[in-house]
Amino acid sequence: MSDAIEPAGVARQPSVKPAMHRQSSSTPLLLEVKGLKKYFPIHKGLMRKVVNQVRAVDDISFFVREGETLGLVGESGCGKTTASRCILRAFPATSGEILFREADGTVTDLAKLDRPGLRRFRPQLQMIFQDPFGSLNPRMTIFDIVGEPMYVNGLKNRTERTDRVAELLKLVGLRPEFMRRYPHAFSGGQRQRIGIARALALNPRMVVADEPVSALDVSVQAQVLNLMLDLQEKLQLTYLFVAHDLSVVKHISDRVCVMYVGKIVEMAATEELFYTPYHPYTAALMMAVPVPDPSKRDIIQDLPGEVASPANPPSGCYFHPRCEYAQEICRTQTPELRELSPDHFVSCHRAEELKLAGIK
């Protein structure tokens, strides 16, 4: 029988410029987060006393350069979703600074602003949600959904809005006539596109994407990821891409931040992180992902134990109960996030000595 018929025209895949050439250390920071904390109190008893805190986000600091994609990756309970919503001020942070730089260069701490103060920033920071079915109001037409941000921000003229909505729909690969329809007429992938169109309605500078492809079918994920890459180039967007899927994060990010139980354990450029991880958790995470290559079986290494609970984290380094390299200091002292090599941060006491394997 003949060999696999290769479709013509798959010679060279078009690429978006690789990370190394896009940002330099002199590119201004669009967002800088310092010491962000978000604790949720646990109430118990008749008088609803606070007995404990869930440390969803436990003192994290990171930055995002203008025009780049920062991937925020971690397992359940690591706080990535809470952090992303905190940054957008969906709820107030417990403490910390969220420094946002506007187009004219002014830097404001979003954490200190109240509701009216935030209004000015809303158009600049938008979000793409995980659930394509819950993120669109089922009672509104696509025109209403995508046009609403414009309406509440001053664009009352219906014709102008219609034109702009049509433009946005075309931008995300949907036909403008679709604006008459309701969300129930669309598939998951299409709804995500609509969500993206809505996020872009106000020309944001930064878009926080909270697991935008996790709920989609595999064949549709690629479409949406490609769309996001395209839009980033066209519109000079900055992404904060939150996900639990390492392959997806690797595919779309310039830099990656790995979180565990509310803390950042490692932050570096994508290639650097994946080929030479400094933190045992990062290495373990990569080892745990099943490789779609049957000749590479039994490479799956599993990590003992369970993901620690943010309500009751271990002492010292939160990862120490599961870490094969743990020593006495790891049990007692919480490590700080430090820059071990240029632009590669890690919080591990033993990072210098360990020689960890990344992907090959």
Next chain:
Amino acid sequence: MDSKEEPTELPIMENPDHPDLEEVDGVVPVPPTFPDDSASATEELLVANQEEERISIASNWTLVWWRFRKNKLAVLSGLILIFLVIIVLVPEFFATMDPEDTDARLAFIPIQSVHWIDEGRLKPWVPGVVGKRDPVTLKMIWTVDENEKVYIKLFAEGYSYKILSLIDSNIHLIGAADPEQAGKVFLLGTDRLGRDQWSRLAYATRISMTIGMISVGVSIILGLILGGISGYFGGWPDMLIQRLIELLQSLPTIPIWLALTAALPRTWSPEKVFFAITIILALRGWTTLAREVRGRFLSLREEDFVLAAELAGCSQARIIMVHMIPTFTSHIIATSTLAIPVMIVTETSLSFLGLGLRPPAISWGVMLQEAQNIQTLALAPWLLLPGVVVIVAVLVFNLVGDGLRDAADPYSN
């Protein structure tokens, strides 16, 4: 799976419109598999015909209606309900004579039987009644006099009235063919004071149904506002309102109602009493709805599309009015429709006991008051007919409400 309604013939999926697919020697060259071209072109395939288009632009209410339509029983009940509402709007049209017309000489006339054929033609008539006083008991005995034919017809002339207090008219649905004989048609008999039951029933329908609908309307408003405040803001308003609801719900309803209605001054006009009864009924009815609304608000607050609206810069008022409330309006309507019969039965019961509306107001309960003792029941069982109408009204509301609730709730299957 997205819900799909009513597809009839579904399209054959071909992609003749694919821009890159042109036949070359019977084999189509490969379209590029890279994005930003094929994706939008193949969107065309997904909606290739009118039917799907119709479904995709269908708003929620349209979908609810389509689902409701499938429930034949609910649709039938709906039609009966519409008929009742028409009676509510123009009861005078359905009446044959003034409901207040008392004539003691015409007391306890039984239901007249309608004869349809006269002299071989379709010419409905009712026999006249001749009363004679029994010399021994001095009671009126009514005998049917077949010779006296009172012809009836549709859309006859009768006493004059104003439609909705605006337009003058004197046409009634059924009446005597000869206006002079208008006072001789008693399709459902008369009561102790000689008042025509058929006409009174029409007027009673108006009052009883209106009380039910208005008190539920007031409950909805109260329930929405208080439940909304409770659910959206939380904190101490929530605590306060919830305790109030618990207090109200723990009070036994019947004694409270009895006490409140008994406390109404006897000197109040029927309109005032009507208004007061409506408010009293509504005061208890809002609690259940408030609880549901609160629950909905609590869960809606966590929804992504609400957060998206906040991030877009929507004010809280807009979020509540435009995003939250419309998602459960259909549910509110459904549960309210189920609450109306409760109010109707409550008012009927109260009036029956003499504690709600009082004559000269006419409601089903007031009419049923006439049928309270055994003697009356033995003599004039037709006075119980308002009870039948109450049953029908309650049934109809319940069936429509159930149908609406099933249609509005996409997970009911």
Next chain:
Amino acid sequence: MPFEPVPANKITHQVDINTSPSWVDEPLLRVEDLKAYFFMDEGIVKAVDGVSFNVYPGKVIGIVGESGCGKSVTMKAILRILEPSAKIVSGKVTLRRRLNSEDPNSLEELIELTSQHPNSKIMRKIRGAEIALIPQEPMAAFSPVHTVGNQIMETILLHQDVSKQEAREIAIEVFRSVGISMPEQRIDSYSWELSGGLRQRAIIAMALSCNPRLLIADEPTTAIDVTTQAQILKLLRGLQEERQTAIIFITHDLGVIAQMADEVVVMYLGMVMEKASVNTIFKHAQHPYTQALLRSIPSMQSESRVKLPTIAGSIAHPFNRPKGCPFHPRCGHFMQGVCNANQPKLVEIGKEHYVSCFLYSDETIPSASPLTEKNK
């Protein structure tokens, strides 16, 4: 045509496996041209439309597909736990059943599962003891008002002739074998007291408690973290080797398939697109859908920030299944007049390698009208 269930206990064979060499090659489970349709007000959904595969003892067969492909419905059809609105319209599922599940040398029989009544005694005996299901959502699979121990013991007591105390001991043992620490205490906890990974292990324990020869794992790792997933996959692999349990592994994750499966079945909109050994699928996939799927998945080995080759369009709604090959509207090799006219038949194009595509064969399935029909 309406499906008429045949009276229960229709046994076809009763053979001692040890003395009958012809049975050595007989698959444990044989699915032949299975069709299961949903009859709804709006029309007929052909959720499974002619699926065939074999499961051999001790082997892992991976079923890959996206939403709407019918993989879960196939499993429910095998176990005869379909919803009331669904019916098996045609096809045969045959199981090699042990007459005595507690005896390793037990006699066996071939039983046609599709001929049994779903509620019959024999089906209930088979569920749990011969074929066990690991469902997708571990939280939903446990009752919140019973301890996990109670539920496992219930299964054990249903299928094995033991006392309550013995059942408890078996349950503790099986907990231990799936790697749950402190099994004697854990057995008395409720499902919501356990973490995600522990719950998943508990579900596996319940499935294994009666030593079934076939496990059906329906997306067992979709809802859990990647590190927990690694643990569970390792566990399943170990158990499979140790007990020689056959597994039907349903997932959409090709990485998991590569790690777990011996054979792969690729499904799309209710039909089998390609069927081959795992190496063949990953190295020499022939069906355009399989190829496109493999190419479009981001993997850690591929270059960053490079656009992925995508499959155009999106999955058709099951009501709207395209005429002819279900994949043709999205296929890069579409042939006008061929692919949209008839459905291709699954043919063998290499050693144990089956493809249903007109690129490789002209054989077609004579199709009834592919349009949805109103349920008369």
